[in-house]
Amino acid sequence: MIEFLIEAVIKSAIIVLVLLTSFAYITWLERKVLARMQARIGPNRAAPFGLLLPLADGIKLIFKEDTTPLEADKFVYLLAPILAAVPAFIIFAVIPIGDTITLFGRTITLYLTDLNVGLLFIFSITSIGVYGIALAGWSSSNKYALLGGLRATAQMISYELPFSLSVVGVLMMVGSFSLVDIVKAQNSIWFVILQPVAFVIFMICAAAEVNRSPFDLPEAEQELTAGYHTEYSGMKFALFYAAEYIKIVAMSALAVVLFFGGWQGPPIPLIGSIPIIWFVIKVFIFLFAFIWVRATLPRFRYDQLMSLGWKVLLPLALANVVITAIAIVLRDLR
Amino acid sequence: MLQSYVPILILLVLATGFALISILLATFIGPRHPNTRKLSPYESGMTPIGPAMRRYPVRFYLVAVLFILFDIEIIFFFPWALIFRQLGFFGLVEIMVFILILLVGYAYVWKKGALDWE
Numbered sequence: 001m002i003e004f005l006i007e008a009v010i011k012s013a014i015i016v017l018v019l020l021t022s023f024a025y026i027t028w029l030e031r032k033v034l035a036r037m038q039a040r041i042g043p044n045r046a047a048p049f050g051l052l053l054p055l056a057d058g059i060k061l062i063f064k065e066d067t068t069p070l071e072a073d074k075f076v077y078l079l080a081p082i083l084a085a086v087p088a089f090i091i092f093a094v095i096p097i098g099d100t101i102t103l104f105g106r107t108i109t110l111y112l113t114d115l116n117v118g119l120l121f122i123f124s125i126t127s128i129g130v131y132g133i134a135l136a137g138w139s140s141s142n143k144y145a146l147l148g149g150l151r152a153t154a155q156m157i158s159y160e161l162p163f164s165l166s167v168v169g170v171l172m173m174v175g176s177f178s179l180v181d182i183v184k185a186q187n188s189i190w191f192v193i194l195q196p197v198a199f200v201i202f203m204i205c206a207a208a209e210v211n212r213s214p215f216d217l218p219e220a221e222q223e224l225t226a227g228y229h230t231e232y233s234g235m236k237f238a239l240f241y242a243a244e245y246i247k248i249v250a251m252s253a254l255a256v257v258l259f260f261g262g263w264q265g266p267p268i269p270l271i272g273s274i275p276i277i278w279f280v281i282k283v284f285i286f287l288f289a290f291i292w293v294r295a296t297l298p299r300f301r302y303d304q305l306m307s308l309g310w311k312v313l314l315p316l317a318l319a320n321v322v323i324t325a326i327a328i329v330l331r332d333l334r
Numbered sequence: 335m336l337q338s339y340v341p342i343l344i345l346l347v348l349a350t351g352f353a354l355i356s357i358l359l360a361t362f363i364g365p366r367h368p369n370t371r372k373l374s375p376y377e378s379g380m381t382p383i384g385p386a387m388r389r390y391p392v393r394f395y396l397v398a399v400l401f402i403l404f405d406i407e408i409i410f411f412f413p414w415a416l417i418f419r420q421l422g423f424f425g426l427v428e429i430m431v432f433i434l435i436l437l438v439g440y441a442y443v444w445k446k447g448a449l450d451w452e
Contacts, residue, residue, distance in 0.1 A: 008341035012348045020352075065365050066357075070373040071386070082353045089349035093342045113341040120412065141386040142375040150394050157401040165408055171415035230376055235360035239353055303451035306397075310449045314404070315440075318433060321411065325418065329426045332419070 011112050015092050023245045024054035030291050037295040058238070066234040069141055076139035081232065081239035084132025087125045088246035094118040095253050096180050098263045098276045110263070110276060111180065118179040119171070122254065123164055126209060129243065130156045133218070136240070137228035148227025151302065152218035156209055158309040163205035165317035166198045169324040170258055183262030192259040197320045199259045201313055206251040208309070210244060213294040217302055252286030253279075396448055407436050 028043065028050065035042025043050030068077055098110030115121050130153055137149015171177070173194065174185045192199045208215040219227040229240045256262060256279060265278030300308070375382050410432065418425050443449060 004337075005340070005344075008344045009348075012341065012345040015345060016348050016352055062356075062360050062363055063365075064360070065367065066360050067368065067372060069375055070370070071375065078357070081357070082350065085353050086346065086349045089352075090342065090346060093345050112345060113338045115338055140375070143377065143382075143386050143388070146386055146388075146390070150390060154394050154397045157405075158397060161401065161404050161408055164405075165411065168411045168415045171412065172418045175416060175419050177412075177416065225376065225378070234364055235356045239356070306451045307449065310400075311444070318436075321415075322430070322433060325426050325429060328418065329423055332422060 007108070008112065012093075015112065016089060019089060019092065019246050019249065020242070022249055023242050024058065026245050026248070026287060027057070027241075028054050029287070030294075033288065033291045034295050037292075061234055061238045064234040066236065067231075069231050071141040072231065073139040073141075076135050077231075078236075080132050080136035080139060081236040081243075082132070083135065084129055084243040085239040085246075087128045087132075088243045088250060090125050091122055091247075091250040092253070094121055094179055095250070095257060096183060096262060097253075097279045099180075114178055114180045117177045119167060119177045119182075123160075126247075126250075127160065129247065132240075132243065133228050136232070140228075140231040142231050144225045145228050145230045148218045148224045148230070151224075152211055152228055155211070155215065155217065155305060155309075158306060159205045159208035159215075159313070162201050162309065162313035162317040163209060165314070165321060166201040166205065167258060168317075168321045169195045169198045172321075172324055172328055179257050179262075183257055183264065186261040186264065190259065190261045195259065195320070195324070197316065198324075199255075201317050201320070202255060202259070204308075204313065206255065207290070207293065208305075210247040210251055212244075212248065212290060214297040214300050215305060216299060217305060220299060248287065248290055249283065252283045252290070255286055256282040393451065400443060400448060403439070404436075 031053075032042045032050070043053045046052040046056050068074060093112045094115050096109075096111035096114070100107050100109050102108070133156070134149050134153040137145045137147075137152070140146070170182065170191050173191070174182050176182065176185075207213075211218050218224070219229075224230070229237055232240060260282050263276060263279040265281075268277065375386055377383070411429075414421075414425065414429055421428070
């Protein structure tokens with residue numbers, strides 16, 4: 001039991017540290033890639049290629065004044081960034097980055113825990129993140145923040161419906177909520193080939209769930225300054241930022257697990273098969289795609305956003321479930 | 335079985351600890367020079383006009399209500415999907431009936447214009 005606890009503590013610490021580092025360097029990657037796509041150079045002053053810039057940003061944010069508006073609800077104002085950031089970390093508790101490795105004569109699983117309700121757990125945790133954003137907008141007593149928070153809440157709950165429906169097809173084929181089982185079921189064929197429509201719906205909804213471009217209406221700077229975090233400064237602002245980027249990593253990891261075979265892949269020449277290398281490569285491709293989309297697509301209008309979610313994606317996801325069900329029954333009958 | 339939730343609790347404690355410590359650190363290290371102007375709500379440099387808590391469109395409430403209805407209906411898909419292979423043809427017919435009932439409500443909501451934002 002003690003060994004089990006020590007292992008869990010070490011793994012949790014690694015998850016938190018790796019996520020914080022990747023958050024810092026995704027901001028660097030995003031600025032660099034966006035700059036290149038817009039024929040600019042991007043950050044290049046702090047160390048070669050601006051590689052120390054995320055560190056400088058972090059230190060700067062710690063040394064900034066932490067203001068709380070006079071009319072704000074003090075407790076909720078403090079609670080909101082924590083409520084937004086913590087669920088983003090918790091998602092990674094059930095995401096498997098590999099099967100098992102043997103280290104110092106011990107067999108160690110490359111996931112924190114394998115819940116039998118893993119996927120449901122992820123959906124419930126991502127929903128908690130909505131509270132952070134809604135409460136941030138409400139407690140700031142700022143018109144921009146309130147509108148941004150409302151917009152974000154309406155958008156995130158609207159896209160949650162097709163988001164959760166899109167994975168039902170995968171669930172029907174696997175017959176388990178456990179993410180480890182879902183990855184193992186893709187041994188012979190990736191689900192992106194069997195469920196292409198579900199994958200497209202999943203990715204659109206994932207972008208909307210993390211308020212990413214082209215669905216970044218809650219932060220539309222021309223209309224709402226900065227949306228729900230207008231009044232936030234210093235580390236509280238940094239926590240909202242961290243939540244957004246860690247959720248992007250989480251969505252990429254989830255897409256890899258559900259549709260792209262997770263950690264599975266052929267051995268790579270020269271370096272052989274390192275346990276988590278394929279997982280990292282696949283997640284990285286998705287992160288790049290998220291940045292690419294931001295550089296390419298303009299923002300949606302709010303009515304377009306709502307009608308896309310309710311009138312297009314929801315019926316499409318339902319139809320996908322029905323067609324998958326019929327296909328499975330026909331195949332099993334044969 | 336409950337043992338598999340213990341690591342999640344540990345991760346929760348660590349993540350919350352990080353969030354709290356980073357906020358506390360910033361409050362101790364950062365400067366503190368509050369004044370009335372700085373602590374008043376930001377409104378593009380103007381003195382704020384009226385309270386921030388104004389009335390806002392009823393559509394946001396409507397979206398929330400519709401979300402609850404449809405989300406509960408969608409939750410029923412999950413246990414069904416889990417044992418779909420065992421249910422076979424019977425499961426297919428059952429879910430068709432369920433989706434048909436769901437679609438009647440959906441069509442009604444659409445016809446009423448609850449899904450139009452303008």
